[in-house]
Amino acid sequence: MDVAVLMLVGGVGAGIFGSLLGLGGGLLIVPLLTLGFHLPLREAIGVSLVCVIVTSGASAGIFLERRVANLRLGMTLELFTATGALLGGLIAFLLDERVLAGLFSALLIYVAVSMIRPRTAVASPDADARLDGESLERATFMDRLSGPGYRVHRLRAGIVGSVGAGVASALLGIGGGLIKVPVLHVVMGVPLRVATATSNLVIGITASTSAWIYLIRGGIDPYAAGPTAVGVFVGASIGSRIAHRVDLRALRVLFTVVLLYTAFQMLRRAAGVQ
Amino acid sequence: MSEPRAGTTGQAGPETQDTAARAAGLEGSVARLLRVGTYTAIGLIVVGVALMLATGRSPLDLAPALAPERLFDDLIRLQPAGFLWLGMIVLLLTPAARVALGGIGYARAGDRPMALIAALVLVVITTGVVLGIQGA
Numbered sequence: 156m157d158v159a160v161l162m163l164v165g166g167v168g169a170g171i172f173g174s175l176l177g178l179g180g181g182l183l184i185v186p187l188l189t190l191g192f193h194l195p196l197r198e199a200i201g202v203s204l205v206c207v208i209v210t211s212g213a214s215a216g217i218f219l220e221r222r223v224a225n226l227r228l229g230m231t232l233e234l235f236t237a238t239g240a241l242l243g244g245l246i247a248f249l250l251d252e253r254v255l256a257g258l259f260s261a262l263l264i265y266v267a268v269s270m271i272r273p274r275t276a277v278a279s280p281d282a283d284a285r286l287d288g289e290s291l292e293r294a295t296f297m298d299r300l301s302g303p304g305y306r307v308h309r310l311r312a313g314i315v316g317s318v319g320a321g322v323a324s325a326l327l328g329i330g331g332g333l334i335k336v337p338v339l340h341v342v343m344g345v346p347l348r349v350a351t352a353t354s355n356l357v358i359g360i361t362a363s364t365s366a367w368i369y370l371i372r373g374g375i376d377p378y379a380a381g382p383t384a385v386g387v388f389v390g391a392s393i394g395s396r397i398a399h400r401v402d403l404r405a406l407r408v409l410f411t412v413v414l415l416y417t418a419f420q421m422l423r424r425a426a427g428v429q
Numbered sequence: 430m431s432e433p434r435a436g437t438t439g440q441a442g443p444e445t446q447d448t449a450a451r452a453a454g455l456e457g458s459v460a461r462l463l464r465v466g467t468y469t470a471i472g473l474i475v476v477g478v479a480l481m482l483a484t485g486r487s488p489l490d491l492a493p494a495l496a497p498e499r500l501f502d503d504l505i506r507l508q509p510a511g512f513l514w515l516g517m518i519v520l521l522l523t524p525a526a527r528v529a530l531g532g533i534g535y536a537r538a539g540d541r542p543m544a545l546i547a548a549l550v551l552v553v554i555t556t557g558v559v560l561g562i563q564g565a
Contacts, residue, residue: 158487159478192489208520212467219460226456227543230531234546237553244557248564296542359463359524360550364557366521370495371561377513378492381478384520388471 158192159382165191166206166386167393173210174394175401176410181207181329182266184383185259186417189424194379196252196259196424201369202380203328204362206387211330211359213388214395218352225349228300228307228339229356232317236331236361239321244365247326248372257425259327263418266333267411308344316342317357325365330358455534459527466523473516480509525554 169183181203188199218224247255300307307313316338320331332354339350369375481488486509493499493510503511532547 157482158489159481162488163478194489205517205520208524209467209471212463212470212520212523216460216463216467219456219463222453222456224456226452226459226531230528230543230550231546233528234550234553237550237557241553241557241560245560245564299540299543360528360554363521363524364554367554367558368561368564370517370521371558372564373494375517376488376492377477377510377517378481378486378490379488380517381474381481381509381513382488385471385475385478 159378162188162192162379163382163386166383166388167390168386169206169383170210170387170390170392171394171397172390172406172410173387174391175397175403175406176270181324181327182263182333182414184387185328186263186421188379188383189256190417190420192379194376196255197247197369197374198376198379200247200255200326200328201366201374202376202383204324204366204369205375205380206384207324207328207330207362208359208366209384209388210391211355211362213391215352215356215359218355223348224352224356225300225302225345226356228302228345229353231300231310232313232335232339232353233357233360235314235317236321236324236335236357237364239318239323240325240361240364241321241368242318243322243325244368246322247365248368248374250326253425253427255326256421260418260421260425262323262327262329262333263414263421267414267418270407270411270414302345302349305344305346305349309342313338313343321361321364324358324361325368330354331361332358455531455538458534459531462527462530463523466519466526470516470520470523473512473519477509477512477516480507480512484509525551528554 165187166184169187172183173181184203184206185196185199188194188202189196194202215224219226297307297310300310316334320334320338323329323334324331332351335354335357336347336350339345339353340347343350345353366375492513495514500511500515504515528547528550532544532551535543535547
């Protein structure tokens with residue numbers, strides 16, 4: 156079969172899995188392109204960033220129209236994720252590909268362990284902290300970042316987490332939602348649904364900041380990025396439509412095995428075995 | 430239990446209702462921009478991929494480097510790289526355009542801190558582009 160078609164089909168698979176498990180496509184695109192199609196790791200990361208922007212752009216608009224995403228909070232954190240992505244994008248071109256492979260392997264193991272670990276209770280949003288009867292015009296900056304039924308806490312910790320998410324995104328070609336969602340939800344007290352939607356919005360800026368650096372420095376190959384991005388777009392659309400019909404527990408177990416196997420292969424690459 | 434929504438206040442006086450309505454209008458505009466930008470980019474990329482398949486080009490082939498001065502010619506001559514590069518550029522510009530639109534909306538509403546934040550985000554993105562060019 157034509158390699159372009161194979162890459163498109165791989166993108167569809169990554170988009171479906173990513174959408175069903177709420178991971179985004181980045182985590183799967185990089186191993187798919189490096190281990191499956193033998194693309195250089197840095198080029199695969201560039202393609203993955205393009206795919207992340209596609210999925211973010213398509214879903215963030217819907218979240219905003221449904222008024223689930225918090226635009227004000229998202230834009231505030233974007234300043235810091237973009238700064239992190241700028242630093243990460245510059246560092247990425249200084250690091251040896253084997254170091255990047257080692258970092259990616261560590262990320263895969265972390266996600267695999269997170270998926271099989273029992274979920275712990277998280278701090279519930281401050282339900283009494285709404286701005287009842289208070290005019291936004293007179294509210295403080297933190298009040299303005301908050302939404303109905305919750306008040307945003309620990310902005311400084313959120314800023315630190317956002318910078319870290321930006322660096323990780325640029326280095327590894329992921330959206331950074333793995334970091335942003337827990338930071339927004341657990342640390343800053345934002346309800347999970349709003350945290351996920353807001354993270355999705357922020358991911359677009361995070362990925363595009365470093366993607367510009369990759370694109371200008373020749374780190375994005377349009378022939379590889381095109382079919383993969385179209386595949387991820389189609390896959391993410393399918394995933395969001397079939398999510399309610401899929402047994403996510405079985406899928407998580409399968410996915411954990413896939414992640415651990417992929418982490419092993421990436422470790423071999425980091426060690427120079429492949 | 431109803432899901433919390435972002436960007437609106439719980440109780441509302443006339444002043445707050447006006448602010449909430451402005452916020453909803455801005456979020457709607459931003460959402461439309463994101464959708465139009467993303468779908469335009471995907472449309473261009475789909476055309477590029479179709480041309481790749483039609484002309485037998487493989488994703489493993491070396492693609493021509495981005496040359497803005499050649500982009501128009503490539504589009505006219507139905508070269509896959511032209512459509513793919515333009516799609517990528519539209520895609521990468523869309524989040525920045527969304528921030529710019531948000532910043533303008535906040536500035537019009539007199540929300541200086543948010544307008545400043547939007548401007549700073551654009552400065553960071555522009556810095557990345559400039560540093561990328563210098564290091565290329």
